[in-house]
Amino acid sequence: MSAALTLMDKLWDAHEVLCREDGTSLLWVDRHLVHEGSHHAFAKLAARNMNVAEPELTFGVVDHYAPTRAGDVAPDIRRMIKTLGDNARDAGIRLFDLHDPEQGIVHVIGPEQGLTLPGLLINCGDSHTSTHGAFGALAFGVGATEVAHILAVQTVWQKRPKKMRITFDGVLGAGVTAKDMALHWIAALGADGAQGFAVEYAGDAVRALSMEGRMTLCNLSIEGGARMGMVAPDDVTFAYLRGRSFGPPDADWNDAIADWRKLHSDVDAVFDREVRIDASTIAPTVTWGTSPEDALPISGHVPHADDAENIQATLEYMGLDAGMALSSIAVDQVFIGSCTNGRIEDLRMAAKVLEGRRAVVPGLVSPGSAKVKKQAEDEGLALVFMQAGLEWAGAGCSMCVGMNGDLVEPGKRCASSTNRNFKGRQGRGARTHLMSPAMVAAAAVTGHLTDVRPLLEGRL
Amino acid sequence: MSGWQTLTGSAVALPHSNIDTDQLIPARFMSQPRGAGYGSFLLHDLRGAQEGHLLDQYRPKVLVAGRNFGSGSSREAAVYALVDYGIKAVFAPSFGDIFAGNAVNNGLLAAQIDDGVLAMLIATMADTAGGAYVDLTTGCARIAGHDIGFDLDPVRRQKLINGWDDIDLTAQYSEEIKTFRAARFAAHPWALPTT
Incomplete structure (x- = not known):
């Protein structure tokens, strides 16, 4: 019988192209999300005369600089948005531009569009990429040099993180939300408490969360130091994803579900650190x-x-x-x-x-x-x-x-x-x-x- | 990027924890292209609030700081600001994970030290600068007269010394990547975005 694995290890192993002798893995990237801040990375690519390797796996989003109110737009903001548009067009990348009816914050529209799915490895040059882990994806933020690397070769070098499980037992009180759960554990462990770890959130109070709540929880992983947070997918996850634009077509749906149901930590899986929190003790924070x-x-x-x-x-x-x-x-x-x-x-x-x-x-x-x-x-x-x-x-x-x-x-x-x-x-x-x-x-x-x-x- | 093995210069201590990337470079400067240099943006609002800030007095190559340095946003611009200002090494008890990766990709040493060593360095240097010598090959440094060891992932040490570029490095594995891609999408067609 094979060794008991954590969700993180299953996801990691499924994306490992190779592991160097020094323990660094080259990981395949299923989805790469870029935004206006990715201009450094596109410039690096252009300086090397390289093209985007997998434009159909790369998606551009105007969010950080998106004007939200009527009125004049400052020239440097206009320039940032135009630069992303130019880079996306030149590379053949689908862009969710400012006036696109599907536009929004990258970590909101990824799931909304079905670009985010269980079992995928998702990168974006933004630390809140941990959000997508709510679907049982391996998702983490990267810097501009790594963004350029992913654009060029659709892979990323990473060392396997340690594993932490935060289990929220019990039931949240009325008016208490995923945001309070996150602030609660970060206050308890410290803003660097989960540095070097991937965090899996588990327990009844996590299972009871909607996908929106799970996204909030995973989103804030980085504020506790963890580059990635995740929740094992379940029927709540599948119900959210059914029929999303870029998600699996009906013909592949059952195969997808069959794969996704394997994405959970095995019963005997060992974590480097286990934290248990009684959800009923959490107050608005x-x-x-x-x-x-x-x-x-x-x-x-x-x-x-x-x-x-x-x-x-x-x-x-x-x-x-x-x-x-x-x-x-x-x-x-x-x-x-x-x-x-x-x-x-x-x-x-x-x-x-x-x-x-x-x-x-x-x-x-x-x-x-x-x-x-x-x-x-x-x-x-x-x-x-x-x-x-x-x-x-x-x-x-x-x-x-x-x-x-x-x-x-x-x-x-x-x-x-x-x-x-x-x-x-x-x-x-x-x-x-x-x-x-x-x-x-x-x-x-x-x-x-x-x-x-x-x-x-x-x-x- | 060129590698390095040793550096000699001065060091100053910023006795604060959680010096996050929003402090290292406020967001309003991030629409600038790199060409003009990011050095003037480093800790812009902190330096601006204090005439004759330590950094401006001594222009150190080495920074000593409290825990959780570089936490927060993935903005590599935080590293650009440090590097363009002339800083080659930061010594702190802990670093944001993404920052630490960005640092090594830009030749910046993020060296981990004990809380006790930090307290000693802060006490010694206080509001002035100390001499600094850092040797990547031995993992030892001498800062303000104290010989200290520091922790650094061996892979990152090699990368700093060699100045490796990952894109060049990965090119040798292009066949493996191609094979992996084909196998992944054959086994899991759902993993391809519907178009």
Whole structure:
């Protein structure tokens, strides 16, 4: 009998073209997703007079610089979008361009289009590529040199990571989401807690998540240091994928399912590290500092400086005092969107909080894709956001990273459904608090960080 | 990319953990082509907030920093900013996985040191620079008078020393890749995108 394998090992072995004596594997890449930031890689390729090896496995997406509001577009943003368009056209790559009805954030439209499938190896020059692991894919972000390598030879050199399993037992409380699960484990293990590991998420609370929730969980793997996160595919996964544009045609569907059902860790598989968390103990969670590990339940207080380094510098940047209740922190604005929490379920949850209520601070809602936008409009969610006084914008990375000009002003405090509270992330001097879309909506209607659960009573 | 074995220069310490890639190069600079150089973008907002920042005083080749250096975004521009500024090596207790890979692809050493060594170097250097000598072949360095060892994956060590280019390296396996491709799509037709 063969040795018990983890999901990660099964995926790795299925893509290993060869393994060098030094232990580095050359892996076959099934899908390569490029965006405006890939201009460095295309330039490297051009400098060597090389062509894109597999244009039919490569897909281009305008997302990081996509304008989401009407008005003039800055010349450098226009140039970034045009450069991707030129590179895609020259290489014969399918481009999801700005006004394409299928456009959106690369980690939203990959799954939406059926480009993301269980068992695939997916690379993109973006650290949140870990998102696609929610489908049982081996998916990880790469830098520009690696993007150029994949464009040139459709493979990537990697060392096999260690394996960690994070098991969430039990049932999440009402109003508690995948975002809270992620912030919870990152706070417990640290922002470098899973460095060198691939994380598999397991347990009843993970099985109970929708694909949107699993994507949020896997998306944030990198914020805990793991380049890849994954969930074994199941009927929830297959139901999501059926009929997606680029997914298997009906003729191949049963064969695909048969292959995909093998994608799980064997019962006796051994992980380098096992972490167990009782999901029922997780509360709505927010960050107070400038690293995703600076996360606490909303009932908590801003920590006091111990010998933990530069907490004082963090508090100064964030404009907070040690010991203050998190729920007393007033916000200047809110943002709902991003590859972490810009999907339809995220918008539905935020709308449940906002329906019939008014936001007391300004805010921007940017759906993760043009399709999510249309669906939200059809379902009446867009109207809820607008009636609450929030701005309903177009699809893109938007205020998560500010490259398109959607910025938080210096010193302003934003409750945000995004992935990074780094200094300057949402704009120079911007103060970011990470939380779930429901919690962002709660901050919008109260004007301060607040426990969303009472606001959801009778609405779930 | 040319390889290197030893370097001599100065070192400074940034006593912060989680110096992420958004700090190393704020996103607003990333639409620039590489040709003009990325050095002026390095830690732009941190340096801008402080007149006569350590980095600008000493223009070090070696940086010593807290844990989780280079965490966050996959932007290789963070490495470009360091390299274009003149930094050849960063010593820290831990590095973002993607950053560490990007570093070696650009000849930048990301050397792992113990927390204790970090504390010692920060205490010694404080707000000034120290001399630095780094030897990749032995995995030893002398920074501010302290002899320290550092951890580096042997594959990455070789790559830094040889200045290997992966695309050239992979070319020798083109037949293996072709064979693998054919076998994969024959066995799993569903893995091809429907067009």
